[in-house]
Amino acid sequence: EIIANVAEADEADVDLAVKAARKAFDTGAWTKMGGRQRGYHMNKLADLLERDAEEFAQLETLDNGKPIFFSRAADIPLSVSHLRYYAGWADKIQGKTIPTGSEHFAYTLHEPIGVCAQITPWNFPLLMATWKIAPALATGNTIVLKVAEQTPLTALKLGELIDEAGIPPGVINILTGYGQTAGHALSHHMDVDKISFTGSTEVGRKILQASAGTNLKSVSLELGGKSAVIVCPDTDVDQAVADTHFALFFNMGQCCVAGSRLFVHEDIYEEFVEKAVAAAKARTVGDPFTQVDQGPQVSQEQFETISGYIQSGIEQGATLATGGRRIGDKGYFIEPTVFTDVRDDMKIYQEEIFGPVMSIIKWRTEEEVIARANQSQYGLGAGIWTKNHNTANRLARALKSGTVWINCYNVFDDALPFGGYKMSGMGRDKGEYALSNYTETKCVITPLENPAWL
Secondary structure, three states, X not given: OOOOOOOOOOHHHHHHHXXXXXXXXXXXXXXXXXXXXXXXXXXXXXHHHHHOHHHHHHHHHHHHOOOHHHHHHHHHHHHHXXXXXXXXXXXXXXXXXXXXOOOEEEEEEEEEOOEEEEEOOOOOHHHHHHHHHHHHHHOOOEEEEEEOOOOOHHHHHHHHHHHHOOOOOOOEEEEEOOHHHHHHHHHHOOOOOEEEEEOOHHHHHHHHHHHHHOOOOEEEEEOOOOOEEEEOOOOOHHHHHHHHHHHHHHHHHOOOOOOOEEEEEOOOHHHHHHHHHHHHHOOOEOOXXXXXXXXXXXXXXXXXXXXXXXXXXXXXXXXXEEOOOEOOOOOOOEOOEEEEOOOOOOHHHHOOOOOOEEEEEEEOOHHHHXXXXXXXXXXXXXXXXXXXXXXXXXXXHHOOOOEXXXXXXXXXXXXXXXXXXXXXXXXOEOOHHHHHHHEEEEEEEEEOOOOOOO
16 A cells, blocks of 8 residues: 655756755855754754654654554664764864874874765664764764665655754755665765665675776675574573574564574574474564564565565475464565574575574584584674673684674664674774764874974
């Protein structure tokens, strides 16, 4: 059913948005404004978002399909928090004075990079928008934000609040459109200084190619994942079952860090599988505006992709322990699915599914599980469950992953950097680390005349 019609930005619209951002950067007030004043406007935006939190939660669930509980408890308050976190950074971006060993004074400046194109995904629409815009605003940049075509509504509503918060015209320009048109035009635009993208590895490669083929714009990417989660034999099995269930099924499995390769030690494998299957069967699926654990997948395309992977798992010989079918004949609802006896050569083991499909794999030795966990093109997230801190430290250091959770999962904080190794991307979102995505470092050197000291 159609819930709304939105504009489809084309190349001409992209050019208008980039020109508006360029004008605001080169001649507008935002870049020349003091950091404390920028922080004031960002905090004002956070206050307005908090004021309208229920409306945004309703829109997010309507747009994306996630249960309303999670929109209210996570997506909207975390977006508010992220804006406030970077508002606090806005007046603390500073360089260094550097001794030269000669009669010269040298210092560095961290300057805004310019016009930033930002392309966001559909799994956490508003939260990912704030992950992008907040550090860019704090550092004095201007923005062209292209939101996912599947989920544009909360970003458009945010645009109204941006005006109300007093952020000057042209500082944030929001486009709705398709990746192959609007996204393509943005990534190839010669007057875009920086592009930040969250989405598939396939598209991330295209954005890198576009940068190389145009003006070598700075690029940061947060891409796909196939996260390994390792359950050791000494762990609390019940707690590990609950945590790994959340690691995989949260947000209908539509998480880049979903714990989709679940390695369980052979000594506890049978007990773990029995309890994990029971947890999946107990999961409630239905109307996301009611009290359910799982809503529909975001689109027919995603529904069909997930269904294809489930069929592949069956055909390649994995054991379907539960789920695997469509629920009802209306909406994109999929049963929580668990595969056991999963081999390393199967598609469901190797490729990102982005859906409620758990694969449980048996392991025997620590050396073996480290090698298998790292034998992936991705390296975004990982999890470890053990009572032994030495085991936890050995595994955490051995895993090639941007984030490693120990005896927990999906724990995020505004201050913690997030990003991946290998084909999971480059650069980091969140925390102090994200500020470097949106600044250039300038070194200034001047002679000193008869200095008292060097």
